[in-house]
Every structure is written in C-alpha cells, then in structure tokens.
Amino acid sequence: MTLLKEVAAELIGMFFGDARVTLALLLLIAVSAALIELSGLDPLVGGTVLALGCPVLLIANVRRQKHPIAAAIRSAA
C-alpha cells in the first residue's frame, strides 16, 4: 500500500508541482481553447495567447518566489 501511495504521489507531483502555476496554466489553456473554438477570431489568436502566455506565467511565478536569504533577513529584521 505504501508503494502504491508513493506511486500516486509521484504521478500527482509530476503534473501539479506548484498549485498557482497549475491553476494559471489550466485557466490559460481554457481561455485559448475558448478563443480558438468559440470566439470566431482567427484560431491563431488563441494559439498565440497560449504560446506567449505560458512564458509570461513562468516569469511571473519565478519573480514571486521569495529568495531564502532575503526571507531570512526580513524575518530577522
């Protein structure tokens, strides 16, 4: 049972490492899908939103991370 739990945890961890990134990505994919399937715009608009939105999400998430040294200094101050 422990092994099965660890396998399940590994599978979940593979795809859902950071909750904020996961949710933002799923939302971005939903928006892109809506633009492609429902909006009546050129489908490439949805594709471009997806292709450029992912890197923007990545940079925004990395920027939000607190550096451990900075966090330690702030908590000590």
Next chain:
Amino acid sequence: MLIWSTAAPAIGAAFLASVVEVVEAFTIVLAAATLRGWRPAALGTGAALAVLASAVLLLGPLLNQVPLHALQFAIGVLLLLMGMSWLRKACLRSAGVIPLHDEDAIFAAETAQLDGAARRHDARLDWIAGMTALKGVLLEGLEVVFIVIAVGAGGGLLLPASIGALLACALVLVVGMFVHRPLSLVPENTLKFGVGVMLSAFGVFWTGEGLGLDWPGQDLALLLFVAIFLGAGLAGTAIARSAAMEVAR
C-alpha cells in the same frame, strides 16, 4: 516517413529526460547494491522494469483507441504542466532559490536509511534492499514512460522516443558501472532546464494541434516554441538571481 524537425526534439527530450531520471534511479540502486550486493538490487530493478514494461504494453494499444485530436490535447496539457514545472524548478535552482539536487547526499541518505533498517531487521535485509531498488526505479521510470509516450504518441514517434530513452539508460549504466559511484558530475539542473524547455514547447504544440489549430510552418513551429521557452527560462533565472544579488548588496 520520419520528419527530423519533429523527431529530433522528440528523441532529444526523451534522451535528456531519461538521463536525469536514470541517474536518480541509479543512485538508489547503487546504495542498495553497496549495502547488500548486486543480487537484490538487480532483482528489484528487474521487477520494476517488468512493471513499467507491462504498463507500456497495456497502455500502448489503448492509446490507439483514443481519437487523435483528443489524445494530442490531453498529452499537450499534461506536457505543459510537467514541462513548466521542470523549467520553473530549474530556474529557481539555478538562481539558488531552492537547493540543487545532490546525488552524493541522496546516496549517503539512502545508504544510512538502509543501514538503519539493516540493524533492525537483519534477516529481511535482502528484501529491503530489493524493495528500495524496485521503488527507486519504478518511481523514476514512471516519468520516463510518460515522457516517451507523451512526446511520441501524438505524432507517431513512439519508436524514436523509446530509442532516445534506451540510449540514455545504456549510457548511464555503462558510465555507472565504470565509475561505480553516484553520478554527481552530471549537470542535472542544466539537463532539467533543457528538458523543461522541450516538454513545454511540445506541450504548446500538441495542445494547439489538439484544438484543431494548424500552426504556421507546421512542425517547424516547434523550433520557435523552443526558442520562446528558452528565452523565458533564461530571463526567469536572471530575474530570480537578481533578487539574490540585491540581498547581497
């Protein structure tokens, strides 16, 4: 016919991702073998490989039943989630925000854990060493299996992706047998960064294809996505690192 603009990234992604995972699995198997000899470690490894091979043999035919666009979309979304996660962690590790993966430390921890278990249950030590090897290979192998299926199944590239993964296994095994210690000199974070870039690029490509989008330039669009994610990864690393330098000043 094999289209190299698609096949090369698929083989490359499967090879690099497999190197990372097999190095991690090798460290655990080596710890088990160091403590109790190669027999239980090899038995555990063999059992894990058999489970993984069974999973591929069971899942492979099922994938053929799924409509192509639905398969491409599902695989694209999963690849994006996985690729972005790898890329994010690689950026943060590279900037020193989270610690690097240390194979020597993992080897020491695994050996100490097995050593502790040895003192408590000496008669069952072969079993514990075998299970440790099995668990390590199974957990790391799951990611290899998914990546091979994901980068291969959407475009009929399962064979090239499998070859990439098998080459990685062979390379790590040969080098590992030669040096007989954890492969801590492998630039794991750089490899993870590269794999994250490629998986994310494949993710965008397959998600779009799954939604019925025809990317301009077709397969060549993959190269553009690789460039975009590479740039984003480098920028992300620089941004995270600049925060550290500000603190140092």
